[in-house]
Every structure is written in C-alpha cells, then in structure tokens.
Amino acid sequence: MALDSSPESPQPLRVVVGALKNWVERTSPIWVEGQIVQLKRRAGYGIHFLTLRDKVADVSVQVSVSTATLDAAGPITEGTLVAAWMRATVYASNGSLTFECRDLRPSGEGRLLAHLEQRKRALQAEGLFSPDRKRPLPFLPTAIGLITGKDSAAERDVVHNIARRWPGARVVVEHALMQGPHTVEQVMAGLRAFDANEAVEVIIIARGGGSMEDLLPFSDETLARAVFHCRTPVVSAIGHETDTPILDLVADVRASTPTDAAKRVVPDAQAEAQVIATGVSRLRGAITRRILSEQQSLDALRSRPVLRDPGGALALHAERLGDLTGRLRRGIERSLERERGDLGHMLMRVRALSPQATLQRGYAIVTTDDGRTVSSIEQVEPDEIIVARLIDGDIAAAVVDVEPHNHDPQQEES
Incomplete structure (x- = not known):
C-alpha cells in the first residue's frame, strides 16, 4: 500500500521499514540454487548464518538457517552447491534484506559429496x-x-x-x-x-x-x-x-x-647403500676411537712405577719378608731356649723327687711279702718275710729282730 508523504509531513523510518517488511514477506518461499561461500556455525546457538552466492553472476545474499536444518542436510562445507528453500524477510532493526532457509539440500556435485x-x-x-x-x-x-x-x-x-x-x-x-x-x-x-x-x-x-x-x-x-x-x-x-x-x-x-x-x-637401494656405508664408517670410527682410548688407558697404566718395574715392589716386600722371617726365627729360638732351660730345671726337680733318685743314693724301698710299703717297724713282725727294692733288683729277707730308734724323727727334721 502506497504511503503519502511530503517534505512537510515525512513518514517515520519505522513505518517505511515496516511497510517494506510486510511487502517482502508476502512473497512465497522458493527453491534457490547457489554456492555456499561462507558458513558461520555458532556454538550454543540455534540459528547460524551463511552466505549464498550465484554460481555464475556476482550476486550473494545472507541466509539464516537453524541447527536442525543444517544437520539434516548432512555434511555441508564452504564451496558446496546447494538447493535452499528460502523465504525473504527484512530485519526491522536495520532494514537489511535477508533470507530464512527452511530446507537445505546439496545439489549436483555437492549432493554427491554429501552421499560420499x-x-x-x-x-x-x-x-x-x-x-x-x-x-x-x-x-x-x-x-x-x-x-x-x-x-x-x-x-x-x-x-x-x-x-x-x-x-x-x-x-x-x-x-x-x-x-x-x-x-x-x-x-x-x-x-x-x-x-x-x-x-x-x-x-x-x-x-x-x-x-x-x-x-x-x-x-x-x-x-x-x-x-x-x-x-x-x-x-x-x-x-x-x-x-x-x-x-x-x-x-x-x-x-x-x-x-x-x-x-x-x-x-631406495642407493639410499640404503649410503645408510649402510655411513653406518660402517661410523662403526669404524667408533671402534678406532675406542681402541685409541683403551690404548691411552693401557699406556697410562704401564707408565706407573708398579707396572713399569713389577720386580721393584716385589723386591721391597721380599726384603721386608726376609727381615720379618729372621726376626720370627730368632724369637722362636729364644723362646725355645727359655723353654729348654725351664724344662731342664723342672726335670732336675722331678728327678730329685723321684724314688729312683733316692734308690741311686743307696736307699731301698721295703715292702711286705704282699706288696705293702713298710714305713715303720710297727708294720712288721719278727720272722716275717720282707722285700728290699734296690736300684738294680729286689732282696727278700726275713725279719730277725725289730728295734726302735731312741731319737724323735720330728726333732731331727726340725
């Protein structure tokens, strides 16, 4: 419907935009073919925006599409040729023309890509x-x-x-x-x-x-x-x-x-041969370096005095061992001499106390005929057989008489 206006009584912008919106939205939805050149998916929102361009002419429009419509269309990417069922509308807040997409289907190669x-x-x-x-x-x-x-x-x-x-x-x-x-x-x-x-x-x-x-x-x-x-x-x-x-x-x-x-x-045979050659070269180098390192270590060991003249250390220890051996022998000999002296003194004391030494001095050991030692006259009777044991034999004798001594043996000892 036409709006009356003049310089003196212009129409408000909202009225003009609203009338344009009503006129545009009276058009019927239509299937449109175009190529998606830009697709903006907004996480967490139910409405997304894409730019649809004519596949021949330089003509493009902004299209709003719901999440459900996008998901139903399958995998849609930028560059896909689609057929969109759209309805034109005008946003009253800024007067821009846009389209609402209620169905979206890949077409041509795009449909084939969607199926794949x-x-x-x-x-x-x-x-x-x-x-x-x-x-x-x-x-x-x-x-x-x-x-x-x-x-x-x-x-x-x-x-x-x-x-x-x-x-x-x-x-x-x-x-x-x-x-x-x-x-x-x-x-x-x-x-x-x-x-x-x-x-x-x-x-x-x-x-x-x-x-x-x-x-x-x-x-x-x-x-x-x-x-x-x-x-x-x-x-x-x-x-x-x-x-x-x-x-x-x-x-x-x-x-x-x-x-x-x-x-x-x-x-690649050549590359593998080169790898093998490089490996062999590195292995040889590593072996050579190891040999040189071990040779240097061996030379350092051989340069030490103990390895340069091993007999020197042995001679020193041999000399010390000889000295210790001599000291040990001398100590053993001195100890044996002391023990021999002590043993001689002990033998002399034992021999002096032995009955045999007493017998050697002319004494005799008197026993009865049954072998009991006689140490007192009270142990024998006249006519009793006694045996006198000397150093070189025994003498059997008969007791003729028994005479006691007149002195006290204890006084003689004192």
Whole structure:
C-alpha cells in the first residue's frame, strides 16, 4: 500500500521499514540454487548464518538457517552447491534484506559429496578405517601386485620407480578398467587373484588423476569391504594428493600418487647403500676411537712405577719378608731356649723327687711279702718275710729282730 508523504509531513523510518517488511514477506518461499561461500556455525546457538552466492553472476545474499536444518542436510562445507528453500524477510532493526532457509539440500556435485560423506561415516562407525587393523608393509616384498589400467601412466610410473629404486623387485600386473561401470568388478577380481597368491606380499591399486565422477568407483562400498577383508597389505594410489576416495581411507597405506606408492613399497637401494656405508664408517670410527682410548688407558697404566718395574715392589716386600722371617726365627729360638732351660730345671726337680733318685743314693724301698710299703717297724713282725727294692733288683729277707730308734724323727727334721 502506497504511503503519502511530503517534505512537510515525512513518514517515520519505522513505518517505511515496516511497510517494506510486510511487502517482502508476502512473497512465497522458493527453491534457490547457489554456492555456499561462507558458513558461520555458532556454538550454543540455534540459528547460524551463511552466505549464498550465484554460481555464475556476482550476486550473494545472507541466509539464516537453524541447527536442525543444517544437520539434516548432512555434511555441508564452504564451496558446496546447494538447493535452499528460502523465504525473504527484512530485519526491522536495520532494514537489511535477508533470507530464512527452511530446507537445505546439496545439489549436483555437492549432493554427491554429501552421499560420499554419509557413506564414509557409516564405514568409519563399523571400524573399516581404524588404524589398529592396518597392516605394516614388508620391508622387501618377494612380489608386488599392481592393479592398474593397461598402458596407463600410472602403470609406467609404478613399474619404472620400483625398478629404479630396487632393481631386484618383481612386479606382477593385473590390468583393469580404472573408470566406468565395470571398474569395481575388475579391480575386485585382480584383488582376489593377488590375495590368493602367497608370493604376492603387497598390492598396489593405482590410477592417475581425474574428475570426481571418474574416481567415484574407488569410493564404492563393496570395493572398500573387499580391501578391508584382504589378508595382503593394500596400498591405495588413486588420483592426486587432493583426491581422497574411500579406498584411501580403508587401505593399509595411502599414497598420494602412483610414484609415491612405488616409494612406499620398496626402499631406495642407493639410499640404503649410503645408510649402510655411513653406518660402517661410523662403526669404524667408533671402534678406532675406542681402541685409541683403551690404548691411552693401557699406556697410562704401564707408565706407573708398579707396572713399569713389577720386580721393584716385589723386591721391597721380599726384603721386608726376609727381615720379618729372621726376626720370627730368632724369637722362636729364644723362646725355645727359655723353654729348654725351664724344662731342664723342672726335670732336675722331678728327678730329685723321684724314688729312683733316692734308690741311686743307696736307699731301698721295703715292702711286705704282699706288696705293702713298710714305713715303720710297727708294720712288721719278727720272722716275717720282707722285700728290699734296690736300684738294680729286689732282696727278700726275713725279719730277725725289730728295734726302735731312741731319737724323735720330728726333732731331727726340725
């Protein structure tokens, strides 16, 4: 509805903006195709903002979208071509024209990318991309299986670089279509053949770059599961480094290019020879330094007086030992002389006290006929047989008479 106005009675801004808002919002929602050039997700908020631009002309608009609408659209990133069901509106606070998005769907290549992303998430949830199940590549494989297009640049790159890096490596090739409806079937056939061949220790699936549609077979779920269940390690070398089909994620090793795949499956003979030469040189240097160090230590030991003249120390100790031996012998001899003297005195005293010495001085030991010693006249009777024991024999005699002495033996002793 038209608003009347003049310089003398202008319309308030709020009225004009409100009328414009009412007029704009009478338009019906419409599906719009455009490319997302900017996406601002706000954590903790229910409304987010994105910038949608025409894919041909330099025309862009601001779009508000709810969290639920974004989540329902799947993985949406900047650069994605989408179809958005939008309704135009005007913000009364600043009079800016914006659009509210009530449905968002990837279109064209964007829709294909969204489907691939959903497939990736499903396979990832099943554990097909888990690093724990990826097998290591053999250091020097006996035979290398290569699945690639016949007479393709990828085949030449892989075979040439493997031969250049390790001339003794053997490459077994299975040709397959690398694009088109029969790609998955033929690649899986080559995969099964190599996996059943025990001589093949690693498998390379190689293809050069191409459009997303050309590389689409290598994101096939059936092929991904076949690679996952393969017992032989698989190297994926599909497209260029920026291309990431699902095969790259499920394979044991992802190579950015076919040339990179050749570098990953075999070592560089020249580089390995250089490593060995460097190691040998370092080992020799270490051994030489150790020998020199030990020689210096040995020279230092040999320069010590005790090792320079080992007999000198022994002579000193021998001299000291001889001195101690002489002192010990002299001490033993003096001790023996003292003991001999003491023993002689003791023998003299014992001999002096022995009955034999008494007998030698002319005394006799008198006993009765039954062997009792006679020390008093009271122990014998006249006519009794007594025995007098001398130093050289015994005399048997008969007691004729017994006469006591008139003196006191105790007085004589005193």
